Structure formats: structure tokens, C-alpha cells
Amino acid sequence: MRNVLASPITRQLLLWTLGGFLVGWLVSVLWWAMLEPTTARAPDEIVIPPGASELIAQGRRVPGIPSVIRGGRTGIVRITNNDAVEHYLAGTLIRPGATAEVRPAEKGGEIACSFHTGGVIGYQLDRRPPITVTFIPAAALGVPFGIAFGVAAIVARRLGGEPAEPSPA
Structure with missing residues (x-):
């Protein structure tokens, strides 16, 4: 298990997944804050x-x-x-x-x-729902998108290969 977490690919996927979750959560919080007054x-x-x-x-x-x-x-x-x-x-x-x-x-x-x-x-008194309701959409949407973008970035990096050494002129 320790070797799997030490792999650069695994770390990249974990970072992309976390990034996807955070972006999804920020979007959910934005909607949570924006739509609240319209439901009054x-x-x-x-x-x-x-x-x-x-x-x-x-x-x-x-x-x-x-x-x-x-x-x-x-x-x-x-x-x-x-x-x-x-x-x-x-x-x-x-x-x-x-x-x-x-x-x-x-x-x-x-x-x-x-x-x-x-x-x-x-x-x-009608109340705004708790902010914790934003976690489920963030996980449901952000995590899969984060994984998909992470895999795409890894594949693109592998397809691109290593940058070529400049040839001496």
C-alpha cells in the first residue's frame, strides 16, 4: 500500500481528485449562497x-x-x-x-x-439549509471530473513524451 501512495501517478490522481472536489464544493457553495434569497x-x-x-x-x-x-x-x-x-x-x-x-x-x-x-x-422561521448540504454535490460531480481530468493529464503527458534535447549547432 505504501508503494502505491509513493507512486507519482497515484499522487497526481489524488491531487486532481482533491482539486475536483474543491472546485465542485466552491460551485456548490456559490449556488447555496446565491439562491438562498430567491426562495424567501x-x-x-x-x-x-x-x-x-x-x-x-x-x-x-x-x-x-x-x-x-x-x-x-x-x-x-x-x-x-x-x-x-x-x-x-x-x-x-x-x-x-x-x-x-x-x-x-x-x-x-x-x-x-x-x-x-x-x-x-x-x-x-424558514431557514437556509446547513452548508453541509454542499458536500454531496461536490463529491458526486467534483470527484469524477477530477479523476477524469487527472487521467487525461497523465495520458497527455505520456503521449507527449520527454522534451527533446536541443541539438548542438
């Missing part, structure tokens, strides 16, 4: 219907109010209160007939609200 969703918009406070007082679920709200990448949730009483979300008071944009401090979990029967509502 519009924030959830919740409309509190008239009579919601009566339903909540009775312990009944308010139609149209989801169990989890999503803030998109911006973290903003738009609330329109069509009920006759004030409601709140994450400490922001929304008066009857008003619309408010709320940005909860939490990135996920539950936040306090007055328009959900439990007094809290689930909240999720």
Missing part, C-alpha cells in the same frame, strides 16, 4: 375573523387560524384583526379593524397569542 416566502398572513373572542372563551377552535404560523425568511407575520376585541401576538397589540406586522423574537417554538385557544401558537 411571503410571510404568513392571519385574519382573525369576527367572533373569534367568543369562540376562544368557549374553548373552541377559531376557523382559519392555523396551529403553526411561519415567518418566512423575513420573520414577519401579518395579522389582520376583524374581531370586535383587541388581540395580541408576541406582545404586539392588534386593535379591532387594524393590521399589524409582527416579528417574534423567537426563531421557532411557541409564542403567546390571544387568538388561539391554548394562548400560544406554534411559530417556525
Whole structure:
């Protein structure tokens, strides 16, 4: 095994393979960084219907109010209160007939609200996937291309032969 790694051809192939992986990873990271803002969703918009406070007082679920709200990448949730009483979300008071944009401090979990029967509502913020997702495309594309270019370079070098010695004139 040690002799195989000591071979110049093996070292060249390993370097080309590593180079292919690095180029593939850099391209993957570039796409990961560039495409992230384009996937931003519009924030959830919740409309509190008239009579919601009566339903909540009775312990009944308010139609149209989801169990989890999503803030998109911006973290903003738009609330329109069509009920006759004030409601709140994450400490922001929304008066009857008003619309408010709320940005909860939490990135996920539950936040306090007055328009959900439990007094809290689930909240999720869309996040960029971890950078580790770029390793698989880098390996899947970069490594085979690195090996192919390495083999091509070795073959081209062998076909080219040694440079000729200049003849004395």
C-alpha cells in the first residue's frame, strides 16, 4: 500500500481528485449562497375573523387560524384583526379593524397569542439549509471530473513524451 501512495501517478490522481472536489464544493457553495434569497416566502398572513373572542372563551377552535404560523425568511407575520376585541401576538397589540406586522423574537417554538385557544401558537422561521448540504454535490460531480481530468493529464503527458534535447549547432 505504501508503494502505491509513493507512486507519482497515484499522487497526481489524488491531487486532481482533491482539486475536483474543491472546485465542485466552491460551485456548490456559490449556488447555496446565491439562491438562498430567491426562495424567501411571503410571510404568513392571519385574519382573525369576527367572533373569534367568543369562540376562544368557549374553548373552541377559531376557523382559519392555523396551529403553526411561519415567518418566512423575513420573520414577519401579518395579522389582520376583524374581531370586535383587541388581540395580541408576541406582545404586539392588534386593535379591532387594524393590521399589524409582527416579528417574534423567537426563531421557532411557541409564542403567546390571544387568538388561539391554548394562548400560544406554534411559530417556525424558514431557514437556509446547513452548508453541509454542499458536500454531496461536490463529491458526486467534483470527484469524477477530477479523476477524469487527472487521467487525461497523465495520458497527455505520456503521449507527449520527454522534451527533446536541443541539438548542438
